[in-house]
Amino acid sequence: MSAFLQRHRGLLILAACIVLLPLAVQNDYHYDVLINAGLNAIVVVGLNLLIGYAGQISLGHAAFFGLGAYASAILTTTYGWHSLAAMGAGMAGVGVLAYVVARPILRLKGHYLAMATLGIGIIISIVLNTEAHITGGPDGMSAAPFSVFGYTFQSEKSWYWLVGGCLLAAVWLSSNLIDSPIGRALRALHGAEVGARVVGIDTTHYKVLIFVISAIFASFAGSLFAHHTPTVTPSILGFIKSVEFVVMAVFGGMASVMGSVVGAVIMTLLPNLLASIEDYEPIILGAIMMGTMIFMPKGLVPTIAKMLRRKEAP
Amino acid sequence: MLESTIQFILAGLTSGAIYALVGLGFTIIYNASHVINFAQGEFIVIGGMSTVALVAAGLPLPVAIVLATLVTMVVGLALARFAIQPAKDADVVALIIITIGASIFLRGIVQVVFGKDIHSLPHFSGETPLNLMGATLMPQSLWVMGISAALILVMAWFFNATLAGKAMLATAYNALAARLMGVDTKWVLLSAFALSALLGAVGGIVVTPITFVSYESGIMLGLKGFSAAVLGGLGNGIGAVAGGLILGVVEAMSAGYISSAYKDAIAFIIILVVLVARPNGLFGKKGIDRV
Amino acid sequence: MSLLKVTNLTKSFGGVSAIRDLSFTIEAGTIHSIIGPNGAGKTTLFNLITGVYTPSSGSVRFDDREIGGVEPHKLAALGMNRTFQNLQIFHNMSAVENVMVGAHLHVQKGLAHSLLRLPSLVRSEVETRKHCWELMDFVGLGQYRDAEASAMSYGALKRLEIARALAAKPKLLLLDEPAAGLNDTETREVDEVIKRIAGQGVTVVLVEHDMKMVMGISDHILVLDYGAKLAEGTPAEIRSNPDVIAAYLGNVG
Numbered sequence: 001m002s003a004f005l006q007r008h009r010g011l012l013i014l015a016a017c018i019v020l021l022p023l024a025v026q027n028d029y030h031y032d033v034l035i036n037a038g039l040n041a042i043v044v045v046g047l048n049l050l051i052g053y054a055g056q057i058s059l060g061h062a063a064f065f066g067l068g069a070y071a072s073a074i075l076t077t078t079y080g081w082h083s084l085a086a087m088g089a090g091m092a093g094v095g096v097l098a099y100v101v102a103r104p105i106l107r108l109k110g111h112y113l114a115m116a117t118l119g120i121g122i123i124i125s126i127v128l129n130t131e132a133h134i135t136g137g138p139d140g141m142s143a144a145p146f147s148v149f150g151y152t153f154q155s156e157k158s159w160y161w162l163v164g165g166c167l168l169a170a171v172w173l174s175s176n177l178i179d180s181p182i183g184r185a186l187r188a189l190h191g192a193e194v195g196a197r198v199v200g201i202d203t204t205h206y207k208v209l210i211f212v213i214s215a216i217f218a219s220f221a222g223s224l225f226a227h228h229t230p231t232v233t234p235s236i237l238g239f240i241k242s243v244e245f246v247v248m249a250v251f252g253g254m255a256s257v258m259g260s261v262v263g264a265v266i267m268t269l270l271p272n273l274l275a276s277i278e279d280y281e282p283i284i285l286g287a288i289m290m291g292t293m294i295f296m297p298k299g300l301v302p303t304i305a306k307m308l309r310r311k312e313a314p
Numbered sequence: 315m316l317e318s319t320i321q322f323i324l325a326g327l328t329s330g331a332i333y334a335l336v337g338l339g340f341t342i343i344y345n346a347s348h349v350i351n352f353a354q355g356e357f358i359v360i361g362g363m364s365t366v367a368l369v370a371a372g373l374p375l376p377v378a379i380v381l382a383t384l385v386t387m388v389v390g391l392a393l394a395r396f397a398i399q400p401a402k403d404a405d406v407v408a409l410i411i412i413t414i415g416a417s418i419f420l421r422g423i424v425q426v427v428f429g430k431d432i433h434s435l436p437h438f439s440g441e442t443p444l445n446l447m448g449a450t451l452m453p454q455s456l457w458v459m460g461i462s463a464a465l466i467l468v469m470a471w472f473f474n475a476t477l478a479g480k481a482m483l484a485t486a487y488n489a490l491a492a493r494l495m496g497v498d499t500k501w502v503l504l505s506a507f508a509l510s511a512l513l514g515a516v517g518g519i520v521v522t523p524i525t526f527v528s529y530e531s532g533i534m535l536g537l538k539g540f541s542a543a544v545l546g547g548l549g550n551g552i553g554a555v556a557g558g559l560i561l562g563v564v565e566a567m568s569a570g571y572i573s574s575a576y577k578d579a580i581a582f583i584i585i586l587v588v589l590v591a592r593p594n595g596l597f598g599k600k601g602i603d604r605v
Numbered sequence: 606m607s608l609l610k611v612t613n614l615t616k617s618f619g620g621v622s623a624i625r626d627l628s629f630t631i632e633a634g635t636i637h638s639i640i641g642p643n644g645a646g647k648t649t650l651f652n653l654i655t656g657v658y659t660p661s662s663g664s665v666r667f668d669d670r671e672i673g674g675v676e677p678h679k680l681a682a683l684g685m686n687r688t689f690q691n692l693q694i695f696h697n698m699s700a701v702e703n704v705m706v707g708a709h710l711h712v713q714k715g716l717a718h719s720l721l722r723l724p725s726l727v728r729s730e731v732e733t734r735k736h737c738w739e740l741m742d743f744v745g746l747g748q749y750r751d752a753e754a755s756a757m758s759y760g761a762l763k764r765l766e767i768a769r770a771l772a773a774k775p776k777l778l779l780l781d782e783p784a785a786g787l788n789d790t791e792t793r794e795v796d797e798v799i800k801r802i803a804g805q806g807v808t809v810v811l812v813e814h815d816m817k818m819v820m821g822i823s824d825h826i827l828v829l830d831y832g833a834k835l836a837e838g839t840p841a842e843i844r845s846n847p848d849v850i851a852a853y854l855g856n857v858g
């Protein structure tokens with residue numbers, strides 16, 4: 001039991017926060033912000049497996065989020081599918097797509113990979129924008145309500161618990177993965193790619209695997225988002241959204257699962273806190289991005305963890 | 315048929331010239347520091363916007379152009395000095411985030427200072443279209459292509475024939491060796507940002523009469539310039555220029571013959587295909603990991 | 606049948622040939638050293654054998670299978686492993702995790718097992734960690750059981766790479782200058798470790814500049830100069846070979 005506590009300290013703290021937060025929540029708007037923070041966190045936890053652990057950049061992950069969202073919106077309305085079936089189809093489709101594009105592009109390195117992922121994101125977003133007869137184009141479209149085993153999620157409160165639970169599951173799965181032979185292979189190919197290959201790791205295979213897994217995380221969160229938001233519009237899958245996801249991961253802490261959650265929550269809350277000075281929001285966001293990378297390149301959570309460890313040590 | 319093809323090529327070369335300038339800006343900074351400056355597109359916007367504002371304030375166009383270019387160069391220098399130099403040893407991902415952060419920051423400033431409206435400038439020498447083998451061409455397009463070509467030639471001369479330019483190239487090739495030879499690499503970084511700000515600003519100013527400018531127009535232009543540089547092979551100046559022109563023409567052709575909604579998508583598909591076939595761009599050298 | 610057979614191997618970079626028309630064989634169960642001045646092409650030869658580089662021409666056969674251009678991880682699965690002159694340590698991991706990466710070929714690594722941390726995976730992980738600690742003891746890194754790789758000295762990291770390679774259970778182990786940068790005590794320890802590895806039946810190929818070590822430990826020596834074979838034979842033969850004395854040993858003293 002104590003081993004479990006040790007291993008999952010972060011998970012337990014997160015669970016406690018999720019349980020206690022409603023005490024401070026006063027209205028549906030607050031719930032709405034927290035739900036979006038949680039959905040972003042699921043994407044970023046997955047994305048951080050790719051960027052932080054495996055060291056491969058993606059500037060196109062919003063496209064997978066968006067494809068998941070549109071899959072749910074289109075399949076549950078136009079085709080009348082059950083919400084879980086639509087979500088599963090979205091995840092499977094995104095998984096296949098990610099696999100097909102990952103094999104050729106993950107051979108690329110650094111800026112070339114950034115360019116390729118960015119291009120894929122933009123292509124997908126243009127397609128969804130243009131095929132208006134399917135997607136509603138720039139006006140967007142709505143999904144049917146989300147229901148599981150006959151229970152339909154309507155209230156913000158029920159959504160809060162749903163997303164909170166899903167986030168905990170995402171964090172648990174990711175932590176497990178990192179601390180497994182697969183996770184070691186990912187960290188190894190980040191640390192010294194040639195060294196990893198020579199001791200027997202098929203680095204291409206693992207890069208593709210983690211790209212697909214992180215895309216599926218994004219698709220999952222996108223599906224939930226589609227059911228929760230009034231309308232799904234192409235703005236959720238543009239280049240800027242992709243950048244926001246990366247920023248959340250980097251700000252919270254690369255190669256840190258809890259960092260992903262903290263980064264996603266803070267960066268989702270920030271625009272709401274800054275709402276009164278809306279015009280200055282990009283300036284502040286940009287300054288935070290530059291400042292974080294210059295003054296704490298490891299990100300918030302690892303930097304704080306290191307400070308605490310130093311204090312603990314005699 | 316032939317006329318329309320010529321028409322598309324001319325349109326493509328006009329936007330391609332701008333992509334080439336932005337791509338060249340990426341290349342110069344990349345060579346000096348191995349940084350991809352995602353804020354490159356903002357130089358275009360700052361150049362265009364400041365000119366618009368200065369002209370509106372009553373300055374004659376040529377004066378406004380010079381001042382706006384200087385303003386943009388100062389911004390470039392500040393960016394290098396306060397955002398890039400302090401993070402010199404950060405890894406690729408961190409530097410990407412910094413320059414994307416810088417672009418959002420600058421976009422925010424432009425929006426606060428100049429507002430969200432779309433602005434334009436008068437055409438430099440009228441709006442009477444010229445006729446070229448049945449195709450029409452705005453005189454401003456000639457300005458865009460001519461000024462771009464001139465700038466590109468000046469850059470080629472600077473890097474191949476002047477001591478300062480050669481020092482910058484040497485740094486790109488081997489920073490340590492260059493430092494040992496007495497090149498001040500800090501100075502190289504600052505000059506690189508100033509130069510590519512200059513390219514961006516001038517490009518932005520000449521193209522504003524055709525494409526207009528708003529605080530947001532830097533995003534897509536920056537990405538296109540980056541694409542041009544990658545397409546040609548990062549670090550290769552001639553490659554970036556060729557990449558920009560190819561990109562511009564391909565886009566104009568796809569817009570004309572296939573679908574204007576999909577022109578950007580087609581441009582990116584071609585870049586992906588090129589990268590998959592040639593992971594270091596059209597003119598990039600193949601590298602192998604040395605262990 | 607020899608374990609490794611290199612025939613007419615050539616590798617050029619642009620115009621420069623780092624390895625030219627090289628042929629030799631390595632018998633199973635021996636310690637085989639490759640020596641030569643700086644830039645002779647020793648590391649390049651290792652890179653060709655282990656699949657990091659693709660040969661320009663010629664053939665490399667391992668266990669009677671053509672392996673020129675085969676990817677490194679596939680060669681590792683066939684029983685080949687190596688260390689690096691310029692360390693390829695995973696600095697973002699702990700010491701024992703570095704070694705556990707070496708064991709990757711032999712552990713439970715199913716995706717579902719990993720995501721859900723199923724009991725069979727937990728069992729495999731516990732065993733692997735224990736085995737890797739033993740390997741660390743074996744190479745003399747017992748005191749670094751809980752260390753982070755980034756906190757270890759250069760000499761310790763050199764041995765950590767040996768432990769990592771051993772974790773893959775290789776038949777053929779290539780060591781690229783394992784004693785470079787080590788002090789005398791450490792060099793003697795590494796010397797001991799290599800002998801013990803060979804004693805377990807692993808074929809060792811050693812690139813090393815420390816002549817005392819090479820002469821004392823090797824069954825067979827290959828001398829490279831400018832990418833080509835200068836001489837080949839037992840330590841005694843090499844020591845008395847006039848070409849070698851002129852080109853190489855003479856300078857070293």
Ligand SMILES: Nc1ncnc2c1ncn2[C@@H]1O[C@H](COP(=O)(O)OP(=O)(O)OP(=O)(O)O)[C@@H](O)[C@H]1O
Binds near residue numbers: 690
């Ligand atoms: N990836 C590469 N690209 C270009 N040249 C290379 C490459 N790798 C090696 N070389 C060249 O091949 C030659 C042999 O180098 P190598 O590293 O194999 O020598 P070595 O015998 O291991 O030397 P040392 O004793 O210094 O380790 C050198 O001239 C080197 O510069």
Ligand SMILES: [Mg+2]
Binds near residue numbers: 647648649690
């Ligand atoms: Mg060597």
